[in-house]
């Protein structure tokens with residue numbers, strides 16, 4: 001009779017114990033909206049500013065020559081023409097900064 005010795009080899013598993021980076025969380029992608037609500041009195045006719053109506057309608061049209069301004073809820077808004085100022089006044093909630 002022969003005895004067979006089965007040698008079991010022990011495997012030492014050395015796991016990488018890396019701690020996951022904490023604190024990152026989920027970044028909320030904020031759409032960079034153009035600044036359309038200006039500090040009271042900081043813009044006037046003839047200045048360059050973002051027309052709030054054009055910005056809302058067209059996205060971010062860039063700065064335009066200010067034709068009209070309006071003080072609304074503690075902010076000054078700029079308009080590239082009279083018609084858009086009237087449009088803002090008729091629907092301020094649509095255009096005013098939230």
Ligand SMILES: [Zn+2]
Pocket residue numbers: 051052053054055079080081084
């Ligand atoms: Zn405009």
